[in-house]
Amino acid sequence: MKKQQTQNKEIQAIRVMSYFIESTAKIIEEEGIDKVTIRKIADLAGYNSATLYNYFEDLSHLIFFASMxxxxxxxxxxxxxxxxxxxxxxxxxxxxxxxxxxxxxxxxxxxxxxxxxxxxxxxxxxxxxxxxxxxxxxxxxxxxxxxxxxxxxxxxxxxxxxxxxxxxxxxxxxxxxxxxxxxxxxxxxxxxxxxxxxxxxxxxxxxxxxxxxxxxxxxxx
Structure with a gap:
């Protein structure tokens, strides 16, 4: 049971991180890298800025992953x-x-x-x-x-x-x-x-x- 709960949490984490990455990619595509901000990403992903920092240490990580x-x-x-x-x-x-x-x-x-x-x-x-x-x-x-x-x-x-x-x-x-x-x-x-x-x-x-x-x-x- 505990193993299943851990796996579910990992799946949920990857899903949320993917939302942030895709939102960042959309901003880059539509506005450019220099227009990316934490607030814009969080708003577009449907989460608050504090939640974003639960998954990423730095805005640079999101820019990097989104650019990929x-x-x-x-x-x-x-x-x-x-x-x-x-x-x-x-x-x-x-x-x-x-x-x-x-x-x-x-x-x-x-x-x-x-x-x-x-x-x-x-x-x-x-x-x-x-x-x-x-x-x-x-x-x-x-x-x-x-x-x-x-x-x-x-x-x-x-x-x-x-x-x-x-x-x-x-x-x-x-x-x-x-x-x-x-x-x-x-x-x-x-x-x-x-x-x-x-x-x-x-x-x-x-x-x-x-x-x-x-x-x-x-x-x-």
């Missing part, structure tokens, strides 16, 4: 991109290409999830996927650990694993390459957000991929 709702388009699209790969290196480039296409199309969302200082930031995405487990259904098994990582440099390092195993790059250089690729993307995304670049989404993706490919070429030489 929009990242689902990327996770859904990723298997289609990498299906074209003929080897691990091509697969790695296509992972980045998919990420760039989606992140430059929704720069504020991806900046919020992977770059911005949101205060008390969740360390793992596993909590989010407890709320929305079906979001990872189409992702290949070997990439699921990558999807659960919020640090984009470490995420990139995971994506490089097959390239290391098959000799495309040296393991001793993998961390540096992963960090470089993350910094390339972050720099171009920041310019994109701050209107310091006139590039279209496609042009921003092509520029990022050119730099990423170039660093691999330098590694091989």
């Amino acid at each position: 709702r929009f990242v689902k388009k990327y996770t859904d699209d990723l298997p289609h991109y990498i299906s074209k790969a003929k080897n691990p290196l091509e697969r790695y480039f296509l992972i980045w290409e998919c990420f760039c296409d989606h992140s430059f199309a929704s720069p504020q969302i991806y900046y919020a999830v992977f770059s911005s200082d949101l205060g008390v930031h969740p360390k793992k995405l596993s909590k989010y996927y407890e709320f929305y487990p079906t979001d990872l259904l189409e992702v290949p098994e070997d990439l699921r650990n990558m999807m659960l990582e919020t640090n984009l440099s470490r995420r990139t390092r995971i994506a490089l694993e097959q390239c290391i195993k098959e000799g495309y790059i040296k393991e001793s250089n993998a961390d540096q390459i992963a960090e470089a690729h993350y910094l390339i993307w972050q720099g171009i995304l920041t310019m994109f957000i701050n209107h310091r670049s006139m590039n279209t989404v496609q042009e921003a993706t092509e520029k990022t991929m050119k730099h990423i490919r170039h660093t691999i070429v330098l590694e091989d030489s």
Whole structure:
């Protein structure tokens, strides 16, 4: 009986947290991230602000989890991109290409999830996927650990694993390459957000991929 009561409480908690996450996502979609407030979220979810703090430590957690709702388009699209790969290196480039296409199309969302200082930031995405487990259904098994990582440099390092195993790059250089690729993307995304670049989404993706490919070429030489 006690076990059943505990399970019921956990189910209820996830349900309430989902209400808050969906309400936050709606505000982001309709008004933008900068317009998100605790009061707006609570009102839209049908609870008071005090209740919200029973489930989330910080507004940043809600912004993070709500932003992940929009990242689902990327996770859904990723298997289609990498299906074209003929080897691990091509697969790695296509992972980045998919990420760039989606992140430059929704720069504020991806900046919020992977770059911005949101205060008390969740360390793992596993909590989010407890709320929305079906979001990872189409992702290949070997990439699921990558999807659960919020640090984009470490995420990139995971994506490089097959390239290391098959000799495309040296393991001793993998961390540096992963960090470089993350910094390339972050720099171009920041310019994109701050209107310091006139590039279209496609042009921003092509520029990022050119730099990423170039660093691999330098590694091989």
